[in-house]
Amino acid sequence: xxxxxxxxxxxxxxxxxxxxxxxxxxxxxxxxxxxxxxxxxxxxxxxxxxxxxxxxxxxxxxxxxxxxxxxxxxxxxxxxxxxxxxxxxxxxxxxxxxxxxxxxxxxxxxxxxxxxxxxxxxxxxxxxxxxxxxxxxxxxxxxxxxxxxxxxxxxx
Amino acid sequence: xxxxxxxxxxxxxxxxxxxxxxxxxxxxxxxxxxxxxxxxxxxxxxxxxxxxxxxxxxxxxxxxxxxxxxxxxxxxxxxxxxxxxxxxxxxxxxxxxxxxxxxxxxxxxxxxxxxxxxxxxxxxxxx
Numbered sequence: 001x002x003x004x005x006x007x008x009x010x011x012x013x014x015x016x017x018x019x020x021x022x023x024x025x026x027x028x029x030x031x032x033x034x035x036x037x038x039x040x041x042x043x044x045x046x047x048x049x050x051x052x053x054x055x056x057x058x059x060x061x062x063x064x065x066x067x068x069x070x071x072x073x074x075x076x077x078x079x080x081x082x083x084x085x086x087x088x089x090x091x092x093x094x095x096x097x098x099x100x101x102x103x104x105x106x107x108x109x110x111x112x113x114x115x116x117x118x119x120x121x122x123x124x125x126x127x128x129x130x131x132x133x134x135x136x137x138x139x140x141x142x143x144x145x146x147x148x149x150x151x152x153x154x155x156x
Numbered sequence: 157x158x159x160x161x162x163x164x165x166x167x168x169x170x171x172x173x174x175x176x177x178x179x180x181x182x183x184x185x186x187x188x189x190x191x192x193x194x195x196x197x198x199x200x201x202x203x204x205x206x207x208x209x210x211x212x213x214x215x216x217x218x219x220x221x222x223x224x225x226x227x228x229x230x231x232x233x234x235x236x237x238x239x240x241x242x243x244x245x246x247x248x249x250x251x252x253x254x255x256x257x258x259x260x261x262x263x264x265x266x267x268x269x270x271x272x273x274x275x276x277x278x279x280x281x282x283x
Contacts, residue, residue: 071173087169098244113243
């Protein structure tokens with residue numbers, strides 16, 4: 001992936017976090033990223049059409065209710081925020097993937113986004129993705145988040 | 157004019173955020189109705205007097221485009237404007253949606269200002 005594309009990905013993720021959830025993300029060197037201490041979530045969305053790929057994020061479980069609360073304008077301990085944690089992560093992925101594709105490919109090519117999925121994972125999975133070449137690391141409200149965006153470009 | 161608005165999305169989170177945003181937008185809202193897919197949306201439209209619809213594209217059971225196609229074949233529903241709320245960024249796709257009868261489009265993440273602007277735009281066109 002070219003440097004220009006990597007910079008667009010970093011900027012787009014931070015922009016979406018801010019506008020969707022009013023949360024501030026900082027692109028961080030992976031060596032400086034704190035490791036989660038407990039359970040994590042792994043969320044993915046696939047896309048097809050003008051190109052094929054996927055967006056995957058892994059973060060600590062405590063991030064998801066905070067994200068849901070911010071999206072919904074609720075307290076993180078609110079029962080609704082807790083119940084909507086997975087839904088909020090999926091929505092973040094959906095919006096982020098759509099914006100990444102238009103940032104990287106422009107507004108001409110047509111893409112089809114799949115349904116986002118989410119599952120439990122461990123801190124070991126977090127570390128594995130963090131250490132993967134081409135992954136991106138963020139600190140979001142003091143919590144770590146790693147991301148991989150599979151992007152092969154479009155023809156023409 | 158107080159508006160009866162229908163929101164169609166399979167995500168309860170999106171419906172919650174959209175409801176809050178519509179209230180924050182300053183639109184004069186008489187009632188807000190929810191549906192979790194296009195088929196449920198059609199059921200609401202056939203039983204309730206709705207002035208404006210905000211709908212997602214990709215939903216289980218029936219998507220937003222199929223819902224609009226069904227509305228266009230129904231003499232009582234075809235004049236109700238439908239605004240697609242989506243993460244879509246392709247101008248080609250958005251034009252294709254308009255060609256299929258979508259009245260307006262607002263991209264996620266939306267704001268009270270963008271929701272109000274597109275609502276007033278499509279309602280003015282209808283009038």
